[in-house]
Amino acid sequence: xxxxxxxxxxxxxxxxxxxxxxxxxxxxxxxxxxxxxxxxxxxxxxxxxxxxxxxxxxxxxxxxxxxxxxxxxxxxxxxxxxxxxxxxxxxxxxxxxxxxxxxxxxxxxxxxxxxxxxxxxxxxxxxxxxxxxxxxxxxxxxxxxxxxxxxxxxxxxxxxxxxxxxxxxxxxxxxxxxxxxxxxxxxxxxxxxxxxxxxxxxxxxxxxxxxxxxxxxxxxxxxxxxxxxxxxxxxxxxxxxxxxxxxxxxxxxxxxxxxxxxxxxxxxxxxxxxxxxxxxxxxxxxxxxxxxxxxxxxxxxxxxxxxxxxxxxxxxxxxxxxxxxxxxxxxxxxxxxxxxxxxxxxxxxxxxxxxxxxxxxxxxxxxxxxxxxxxxxxxxxxxxxxxxxxxxxxxxxxxxxxxxxxxxxxxxxxxxxxxxxxxxxxxxxxxxxxxxxxxxxxxxxxxxxxxxxxxxxxxxxxxxxxxxxxxxxxxxxxxxxxxxxxxxxxxxxxxxxxxxxxxxxxxxxxxxxxxxxxxxxxxxxxxxxxxxxxxxxxxxxxxxxxxxxxxxxxxxxxxxxxxxxxxxxxxxxxxxxxxxxxxxxxxxxxxxxxxxxxxxxxxxxxxxxxxxxxxxxxxxxxxxxxxxxxxxxxxxxxxxxxxxxxxxxxxx
Numbered sequence: 009x010x011x012x013x014x015x016x017x018x019x020x021x022x023x024x025x026x027x028x029x030x031x032x033x034x035x036x037x038x039x040x041x042x043x044x045x046x047x048x049x050x051x052x053x054x055x056x057x058x059x060x061x062x063x064x065x066x067x068x069x070x071x072x073x074x075x076x077x078x079x080x081x082x083x084x085x086x087x088x089x090x091x092x093x094x095x096x097x098x099x100x101x102x103x104x105x106x107x108x109x110x111x112x113x114x115x116x117x118x119x120x121x122x123x124x125x126x127x128x129x130x131x132x133x134x135x136x137x138x139x140x141x142x143x144x145x146x147x148x149x150x151x152x153x154x155x156x157x158x159x160x161x162x163x164x165x166x167x168x169x170x171x172x173x174x175x176x177x178x179x180x181x182x183x184x185x186x187x188x189x190x191x192x193x194x195x196x197x198x199x200x201x202x203x204x205x206x207x208x209x210x211x212x213x214x215x216x217x218x219x220x221x222x223x224x225x226x227x228x229x230x231x232x233x234x235x236x237x238x239x240x241x242x243x244x245x246x247x248x249x250x251x252x253x254x255x256x257x258x259x260x261x262x263x264x265x266x267x268x269x270x271x272x273x274x275x276x277x278x279x280x281x282x283x284x285x286x287x288x289x290x291x292x293x294x295x296x297x298x299x300x301x302x303x304x305x306x307x308x309x310x311x312x313x314x315x316x317x318x319x320x321x322x323x324x325x326x327x328x329x330x331x332x333x334x335x336x337x338x339x340x341x342x343x344x345x346x347x348x349x350x351x352x353x354x355x356x357x358x359x360x361x362x363x364x365x366x367x368x369x370x371x372x373x374x375x376x377x378x379x380x381x382x383x384x385x386x387x388x389x390x391x392x393x394x395x396x397x398x399x400x401x402x403x404x405x406x407x408x409x410x411x412x413x414x415x416x417x418x419x420x421x422x423x424x425x426x427x428x429x430x431x432x433x434x435x436x437x438x439x440x441x442x443x444x445x446x447x448x449x450x451x452x453x454x455x456x457x458x459x460x461x462x463x464x465x466x467x468x469x470x471x472x473x474x475x476x477x478x479x480x481x482x483x484x485x486x487x488x489x490x491x492x493x494x495x496x497x498x499x500x501x502x503x504x505x506x507x508x509x510x511x512x513x514x515x516x517x518x519x520x521x522x523x524x525x526x527x528x529x530x531x532x533x534x535x536x537x538x539x540x541x542x543x544x545x546x547x548x549x550x551x552x553x554x555x556x557x558x559x560x561x562x563x564x565x566x567x568x569x570x571x572x573x574x575x576x577x578x579x580x581x582x583x584x585x586x587x588x589x590x591x592x593x594x595x596x597x598x599x600x601x602x603x604x605x606x607x608x609x610x611x612x613x614x615x616x617x618x619x620x621x622x623x624x625x626x627x628x629x630x631x632x633x634x635x636x637x638x639x640x641x642x643x644x645x646x647x648x649x650x651x652x653x654x655x656x657x658x659x660x
Contacts, residue, residue, distance in 0.1 A: 016048045016440045019270070020073055020106075022097055023084035024066075026053050026449075026472055029243035030257075031087045034111070037259035038082060039445045039465065041267050049445040050078070050432065051465070055476045062090055065452035069460060070097050072448060074104055076430050080274050081108035082266060085115060107273030109266055114283055119269055121262060121284045128255040128288030129160050129239055133167040133209065135253065136237050140296055142207035145173070148183040148193050148219070150211045157182070160211045160239075178202060183215045190218040198226070206234055213238035213245045216252050220295065231297035241291065247313045250294030250301050262286045320473070326350055327477050330485070337489050338496075340364055340406065343482075344422045348409035351478055352469035354443065356433055357407040359451065359459035361426070363490070364404060403427035403459060405434055411469060433462055443467065447475065452483055453490070509580040511558065512565035520579035520587060521634060527577070527589075528631045535589050536596035537629040537637075539644035540568050540603070542584035543621035543655055552617055563610060563620055571602035587641060589629065600624050623652035 019042050023035055039049045052073060054066040070093070073081060081101055088094045098115065101108050110120040137145065147164050150157025165175050178200060181193030190210075197205065208223075210216040216238030220230050230236050230250055238245060241256030265284055272279050292298045330350040337343055340359075347357060405425040425434050432448065433439055439446070443464040451458040461482070463475050507519025515523060527535075542564045549557035561584060568586050569578045577589040590596040607620045625647025629640040 014077060014437050014440075016437060017046065017079050018048045018050060018077055018436075018440070019080050019082060020078040021049060021051045021082045021084070022053075022070055022073060022101070023051065023087040024054050024093075025056055025087050025089065026447075027055055027476070028087070030240055031084065032472055033243060033259060034084065034257065034262065037263040038111075038266055041260075041263035043444045043466075045267055045271075047079075048440045049465075051445065051447045053447060054450055055479075056089070062093055063450075063452055063455045065450040065455065065457040067093055067096070068457040069448065069450040071100065072432060072460070073097075073100055073106075075432050077432055077436055078104070078106055080270050081106050082270065083108055083110045083115075084112055085110055086112040107270060109270045109273070111262070111266055119273065119279050119282055121266055121269070121286060123257055123262070124285050124287045125156060126159050126163055128290065129211075130163045130167065131288075131290045132237050132239060132253065132255050133164055135290070135292065136207060136209055136235065136296060137167050137171055137173070139298075140207070140235055142205075142235060144179070144203055144205045145207045145209060146179040146197055146205040148181055148190055148208065148210045148215050150182065150185045152182050157185075157211060164209065179205065183210070183218075185212050186214050187218045190215045191222060194219060194222045204228075204234075208234055208236050210237060211239055213240045213242045213252055213254055216254070216295065217245065217248050220248060220250070220252075231295055235297060236295045238295070241289075251299070253291065253293045253296040253298065255288040255290050258286055258289055323352070323471075323474050323477065327481050330478075330481055334485050334488050337485070337492075339493070340486075340489070341422075341424075343485060343489060344407040344424075347407045347482065348411060348422070351409040351411050351463075352471070352474055353411060353467040354464040355407075355409040355411070355478070356405055356439075356462040357409075357451075357459070357482070358403045358405050358427060358433070358462070359486075360457065361402060361404045363453060363458060364406070402429060439464075449475065449479055451479055451486075453487055458483065458486065509565075512562055512580050514565050514569055514586075515577065515579035517579065517581055520577060520581075521637075523577045524589065524631060524634075524637060534592045535629040535631065536592055536599070537627050537640045537644050538568075538588040538590070538599060539625045539627075539641060539648040540564075540586040540588060541623045541648055541652060542586075543623055543652065544618075545584040548618045556616075556618060559616070560618060560620060563616075564622060567603055567606040567610065567620065568622070571599060571606050587644075600626070621655065623648050623655055625649070625651055 021035055021038060023031055025031055026035075035051060039051070042049050052069055054062070054069055056062055056066050081104070083097065083101060085094050085098070088097065098118075108118070110118050112122065114120045114122050136142070145168070147161070149161050168175055179197070179202070181196055183190035183193050194208075197208075208219050210219060216236050219236050223230055223234055223236075228234055236252070238252035238254035241254050245252050245254065265286065269279060269284070294301050327350070330346075333346055337346070344357070347355075403426075405423050405427055408423050427434060433446075443466055445465040447463045447465050447470075448460050449463075450460050461475070461479050463470060504519075507515055507522060509516045542561060545557055545560065548560050561580075564584070565578070565580060565586065568588055569576075572578055572588050572590055573595045575591050576595070577587075579587045581587050588599070590599055603622060603624060607622060610616075611619045625644040627640045627643035627647065629637065631637060
């Protein structure tokens, strides 16, 4: 079994489709029991709806179970609506070496818990058929070629046969377990020309609630005119009228048994019964007429529904406000500072490090300055600064929002914290000192993995829908912001290309004057101006060819640029002519010496058949306007030509 060094025992739950309240309730029951036994819980999940393909981001979230922070796993395969994804999850769970239990499906060769769907559904069918004895029974099934649907259809046929009734295909249709197909089946029932049913039996609560609403709109009373049943006992059913006769999972029994089995596996004990079947509880209520509909109960439920709806509207307005800030954002740091104002529970936002770096900022400089010495210097600088991407962390925590409900802590703060390869959150033990359960859900960028958000599930402000909304909106805002940043960089690069000499990468004449204007505006006015000319370019061209001449120009540009240091302005004004402007100070005093030293170092390497030599003239410059710059350039040129004449005389 895999061990980790944390001070808390942590159980991971793997499930999907948390828009589904059935999955939510099962998972929450497991969390409640796990916390009662002293465990912390991490839920790895996504919000994918039925009939929708999983994105790479939604698949990758399950890969986090490989992090060495867990002591055991609980898998909920029935929530994962993709055979390929489920097989991946199962293989990864086995690869971790962690003990695990599968809930809601009998997984071969694995310790599993299932529910007695068939037995419980038969109880509901027998109650509807044998107690109420309807004459015209219509049935809405689930999905065609689905094991749960087929089982419930067969149970219905069996109960009919046991009561001497025939199955009528004209009174049957597949509702696919959800609203729209159920409405199509109901339309078929009431336009077929058959005598209307006095019972409509459904395979789940969603179909039953849809049926009750449909009948109400047609002026058909439930249960006086038609009796209806549900199955599953979902959360939304609490707000329907009439309340459904249905069956509910024994969540307490399921969660208790799940933890019992997992603890046995974690302790190394042998589990004698690989498969455990948990019963459902039959709940007789109003939709079949067995219980009266009380007006007071209806009013209370409507008030609860009204309060929930107002809270949903409030949060939707908050999300509109969040998205409205998109245009004003110019950096990821600004997004990280904005996010805490819209999270309503403690939240951690973790983004893949590579996505926070839009094209290496150093690459432009490497492209411009192509000699080996410059390339080496840039590489060394990146290593020193920790920017060597080969060693970058996979993830960076960009924000930690310590909010609670609609409140925001005064010490809500923003991070830029690297996450180690073996972490899910930095200092997870400290997080679990304050919270018992975390939900980890994927963030996506153009469908691919962007990272994940973690939310404290046992905090006052936690809400599944609100969490889904903040993740979805943050994805969209990040994508828009990233596009904006890339466009800004592209525009800046195009503008910079017009200011750069294409051969050497340093400024051209236009770029030089624009940069000098910027320096003037910054308030710096006292400079030394150097006119630099490459010696013997004609000789190099004539003797070694124009390719060698071009290389000599590039090497000279590298030397004058590198010797100038930061804050200098270097430009190529002609074929072999350069202008360098350095703020007055030590860099300016020693500039000519540094250039000569750099040139001698290059020549001493013996890598080229020619030698690099330069002539340099200096003039003092106080910037007031372009005319003053041109005057200083003329003065520096005169001294440069004096230097060139001396070099020529020395060679003779």
